[in-house]
Amino acid sequence: MADHASPRLPGTVCRGAEGAPLVCDASVALTPTPASTRQTPSRPLVAYAYSCGVSFPSLEQLRTLNPQQQPTYPDAAAVDGVVGQLRSRPPLVFAGECDELRGKLANVAEGRSFLLQGGDCAETFAGVTAQNVKNKLQVLLAMSVVLTYAGQVPVVKVGRIAGQYAKPRSKDTETRDGVTLPSFRGDAVNGFDFTEAARVPDPARLLDVYNASAATLNLTRAFVTGGFADLRSIHSWNATFVRSAGVVERYERLAEEIERAMAFMVACGIEDESMRTVDFYSSHEALLLDYEQAMTRIDSRSQLPYNTSGHFIWIGERTRQLTGAHVELLRSVRNPIGVKLGPTATGEDALAIADRLDPDREPGRITFITRMGAGRVRENLPRVIEEVEASGRKPVWVCDPMHGNTFEAANGYKTRAFSQIVDEINGFFDVHDRLGSWPGGVHIELTGDDVTECVGGVNELTEADLENRYETACDPRLNRNQSLELAFTVAERLTDGRINRINPVQEFTPVEF
Ligand SMILES: O=C[C@H](O)[C@H](O)COP(=O)(O)O
Numbered sequence: 001m002a003d004h005a006s007p008r009l010p011g012t013v014c015r016g017a018e019g020a021p022l023v024c025d026a027s028v029a030l031t032p033t034p035a036s037t038r039q040t041p042s043r044p045l046v047a048y049a050y051s052c053g054v055s056f057p058s059l060e061q062l063r064t065l066n067p068q069q070q071p072t073y074p075d076a077a078a079v080d081g082v083v084g085q086l087r088s089r090p091p092l093v094f095a096g097e098c099d100e101l102r103g104k105l106a107n108v109a110e111g112r113s114f115l116l117q118g119g120d121c122a123e124t125f126a127g128v129t130a131q132n133v134k135n136k137l138q139v140l141l142a143m144s145v146v147l148t149y150a151g152q153v154p155v156v157k158v159g160r161i162a163g164q165y166a167k168p169r170s171k172d173t174e175t176r177d178g179v180t181l182p183s184f185r186g187d188a189v190n191g192f193d194f195t196e197a198a199r200v201p202d203p204a205r206l207l208d209v210y211n212a213s214a215a216t217l218n219l220t221r222a223f224v225t226g227g228f229a230d231l232r233s234i235h236s237w238n239a240t241f242v243r244s245a246g247v248v249e250r251y252e253r254l255a256e257e258i259e260r261a262m263a264f265m266v267a268c269g270i271e272d273e274s275m276r277t278v279d280f281y282s283s284h285e286a287l288l289l290d291y292e293q294a295m296t297r298i299d300s301r302s303q304l305p306y307n308t309s310g311h312f313i314w315i316g317e318r319t320r321q322l323t324g325a326h327v328e329l330l331r332s333v334r335n336p337i338g339v340k341l342g343p344t345a346t347g348e349d350a351l352a353i354a355d356r357l358d359p360d361r362e363p364g365r366i367t368f369i370t371r372m373g374a375g376r377v378r379e380n381l382p383r384v385i386e387e388v389e390a391s392g393r394k395p396v397w398v399c400d401p402m403h404g405n406t407f408e409a410a411n412g413y414k415t416r417a418f419s420q421i422v423d424e425i426n427g428f429f430d431v432h433d434r435l436g437s438w439p440g441g442v443h444i445e446l447t448g449d450d451v452t453e454c455v456g457g458v459n460e461l462t463e464a465d466l467e468n469r470y471e472t473a474c475d476p477r478l479n480r481n482q483s484l485e486l487a488f489t490v491a492e493r494l495t496d497g498r499i500n501r502i503n504p505v506q507e508f509t510p511v512e513f
Pocket residue numbers: 121167168169170171403474475
C-alpha cells in the first residue's frame with residue numbers, strides 16, 4: 001500500500017488523512033503504475049473510507065448484498081479483467097459538472113425551474129451515429145424551447161443518453177416458438193438477436209459501453225456548444241419533423257414569436273452567451289454494479305467519490321431495496337441521484353431511501369421519479385408526497401409517465417397510449433396542485449426518429465401502425481411529433497397559474513434607450 005505522500009497512481013490504494021485508505025483518481029496520476037502496486041484483476045478491491053468517514057463499498061462487498069438484475073457471466077476472471085481496465089480509463093464526466101447539475105436541481109426542488117429528462121429506453125451501440133445523436137438532441141431542444149417559452153420556466157436539460165445501455169427485465173428468460181433463452185438485458189450485457197450465442201452475457205461489452213458513451217458525449221458536447229443549440233437556429237431544429245402534423249405548425253408559430261422576441265432583445269442590447277449554447281447533462285440507470293463501481297473516481301479537488309459514467313444516475317424500481325447493493329453504492333457517491341417510485345411505493349419507503357442516500361438533506365441531491373400509471377397516480381402519489389414533504393424534505397418530484405402505462409397490443413407489440421401518458425402527467429400536476437408541492441419535471445422515453453412504437457398522438461397512430469417502424473431495443477418510445485405534442489401539453493399545465501411562482505416580480509431596472 002502506498003503512503004499518502006507518494007505519487008498517486010490509478011487504482012492504487014493509499015492512506016487518507018486519517019489513516020483511512022482511499023483509491024486515487026486516474027486524473028491525478030503522476031507516473032505509470034509500477035508493477036508492485038498495480039491492481040491486478042485477481043486481487044480483491046479494498047474498501048476504503050474517504051476523509052469525511054463515509055465508506056465506499058468494494059465490488060466484493062456489493063456482491064454480498066444479493067444484487068438484483070445482474071448478469072451471470074460465464075467467466076469471472078474475464079469480468080475482473082474488464083473492471084481493471086475500466087478503472088484506468090479517464091472519467092467520462094467531471095465532478096464539477098455533477099455539482100453544477102446538483103445546484104440546478106436544487107433550483108428545481110425549490111420550484112424555480114423544471115427538469116426535462118428524456119431519451120432512449122435502451123441505447124444501442126449501433127445507434128451511436130452522428131445523425132442519431134443529433135436527432136435526439138434536436139427533439140429535446142425543441143421540447144425545452146416549448147417549455148421555456150410557452151411554459152415560461154427555465155428548463156434543466158438531461159438526456160437519457162451516453163450510458164443507458166443496460167436494462168432490468170421482468171423475466172430472466174424469453175421464449176419464442178418453444179425456444180427459451182436468457183432475456184436481452186441491453187447492449188451492455190448481451191446481444192439482441194434471439195440466438196443462444198448472442199444471449200450469453202459478455203463482460204467485454206462493458207468496455208464498449210465506455211467507448212460508446214465517450215463518443216456520444218463527445219458529439220453531444222460539440223453539438224450543444226458548437227452552434228447547433230443557438231436559439232437563432234430554432235427553426236432548423238424543426239426541419240425534420242413530420243410536416244403534416246398540427247403540432248409542428250404550432251411549433252413554427254412559437255419559433256417565429258421567439259425570433260421576434262430575440263430580435264427585440266438584440267435591438268435592446270440584451271444578447272448573451274445563453275442564447276447560443278445550452279447546458280445539457282447525461283444520465284442513465286446505474287444498474288450494472290461492475291461498471292458503475294469501476295467508473296467511480298476520487299475528485300482531485302474535494303477527495304470525494306463521484307460516479308464518472310454520467311452526470312445524473314438513477315436507481316430503478318426493481319433495484320431500490322433499502323439495504324441492497326444499488327443503494328449502498330450510490331449513497332457513497334456525490335452525483336445527484338434519482339430513484340424510481342412505482343405504484344406500490346409508500347411515503348415510508350421514499351423517506352427511508354432519502355434518509356439513506358441523503359442524510360444531510362443536501363439541496364438537489366435526490367430526485368424522485370414517480371411512475372405510478374395513469375390509473376393509480378391520483379390515488380397513490382399524494383400519500384408519498386405528503387409523507388416526504390411533512391418530514392421537511394424537498395426532493396425534486398418528476399413524473400415518468402411511460403413505465404406505468406405499458407401494455408401489449410392485440411398484435412403482440414409492447415406499446416403505450418399517448419392518451420394514458422398525458423393522463424398520468426395531468427394526474428401528476430393535479431396532485432401537486434392540490435398539495436401545493438412543485439411538479440418539478442418529466443422523464444420521457446423518446447427518440448428523434450419517426451418510429452411507430454406508441455399509439456395515439458397527433459398522427460393518431462393505431463395498433464396496426466406499430467409494425468411500420470417498431471425499432472426500440474426494449475420499451476416503446478414517443479416519436480418526434482408525439483414528443484413535441486407532449487411538450488405543449490406540459491407547457492399548458494405549467495402556465496396554468498404557475499408563472500408568478502417561477503418568476504416572482506423582480507425589481508425592474510429600466511433599459512436605457
Ligand atoms: O425499461 C424498463 C424495463 O427495463 C422494461 O420495462 C422491462 O421490460 P420487460 O417487462 O419486458 O422485461
